[in-house]
Amino acid sequence: MVNLFSTFDPSTNIMNLSLNWMSTLMCMFMIPMSFWFIPSRYSFIWNNIILTLHKEFKTLLGPFNHKGSTVLFISLFSFILFNNFMGLFPYIYTSSSHLSMTLSLALPLWLSFMLFGWINNTQHMFAHLVPQGTPPVLMPFMVCIETISNVIRPGTLAVRLAANMIAGHLLLTLLGNTGPMLSSSIVSLLIFTQILLLMLEFAVSVIQSYVFAILSTLYSSEVI
Template sequence: MMTNLFSTFDPSTNILNLSLNWMSTMIGLMMIPMLFWFTPSRMSMIWINIIITLHKEFKTLLGEFSHKGSTFMFISLFSFILFNNFMGLFPYIYTSSSHMSMTLSLALPLWLSFMMFGWINHTQHMLSHLVPQGTPPILMPFMVCIETISNIIRPGTLAVRLAANMIAGHLLLTLLGNTGPMMNSLMINLLIITQLLLLTLEFAVSIIQSYVFAILSTLYSSEVI
């Protein structure tokens, strides 16, 4: 039971001996550029407004000393994660953002680049972050250890948060769906309503988790400037 349940999140599953699980991750890269060749529609105008709103918010978080164009990196990150989260809501499509190899490969390079940039160019500023303002002298060694550990686990928390939230909803939908054949007609109707409500919740979680990942990455980068 558990092997079959978790096999939906196993990247080694295949169709006709062809491993097509990660294909959904690359579909967006092929489809999104086509939007630039179409006449502006309502959907494209809505997406442009979303991008403008995100640009203003990321620019506010980064502050006045941010580098030009840095917000577009986080907007692209948000768009990429959002697309992959949505793709996982379709039946028989592998949710790549629910796997640690995907989320950690996004979080770890970002965190490493921020840390390297900060320690090379703003060493004194990075050292000052290890001791919060107003800390008593006797607690300073402990605060340095705590702040160092909290900095090191940041990419792990980013990756685990996204993967765990995407897996949890999909597992719940799968568990409830497997109970369908054993129910009568009344319970099946209730199950369908529950599944639709959970699917709506997963739709919201897909947006929220991609937004949280991008916002936290922006906040981490703003600390090294």
Template structure:
């Protein structure tokens, strides 16, 4: 490793082939095989998770949700979760730590919601720019603030996911690089710390994919 950020460099290659981004598509090869097996405990747990997410997203979308609309957000959650988990394995490229990946997910979703809202519910979208009970003197400022907050939403979604993925991996790398200079006693403490950090990263991977999906659901519920 030439420097600290080389693990996040998508231009690194093997035999002049840039194979880093293939980690994103490994699920296409692995996951479909499980559908041919007798349902295991893992499959049962995953079905339970999907049902729970479906019920939660259905409540958040409100009375105007369309049939099957929750599956868009469940697929989004599953895709981000898989990529976050892939990044936890050693020597596997973390695709969800790049803005080119996270913005590709956030921007089209946000743009489609905004276009749908302004085309079909124009009056409702104008009403959203001024919160209820705002004094007349503050209305111009509130319109500016609400407009800016709407515009930066895809940026905040993508940066939040990418920053959280980078932060944990960098911390693990920094602590791991100090290992050769430590005594045996300190190395044992370092290993325990690394295991605890890995468990934390495992939790962060789940939380960040859930946060991304739940915020996308909330943004979609605002345009109807």
């Protein structure tokens, strides 16, 4: 079990230096300088993705959004996507599979939204605790339920991302460990299954970064 979870251990030391967290910023060093200066198909595709996300986030934030607020969520999407994608390479620590990483993204965002909402739109925030059309008898219970659902938001954001990243990697590791005990004909089937799972993991890494950014946008639109 120790070997199984070693890829998710942030305290792996190389020459007494904890270098696992370096994978968080490794993607920035892997992008060549020519990507930013010389137009190419890759930069064209990425610009189209950013433009699409900008339009979608702008729609979700509504007409009262502050200018440039979509940049925050696009940057968040890009950062999580790069980290999830880097975790698919062998022997690279997946930082987004650790709660200390995902909580450090979700908690400051949620706290800033809450502070902004309660300071600037106090009446709206109180009104949001009781959904429209709630019977007077159920109002105290609805306030409790809405408060709890609001408080657990950063936790659900962090756990969702970390759990999805861990699940796929563990499945790949478990299947890979059974390889030496199988015959050559079944190993070929195992490799094919691993490739399919890797493709699924690639899709999950994109989807989870999109879900994290979209939910953060929706939470911020509620306090504007």
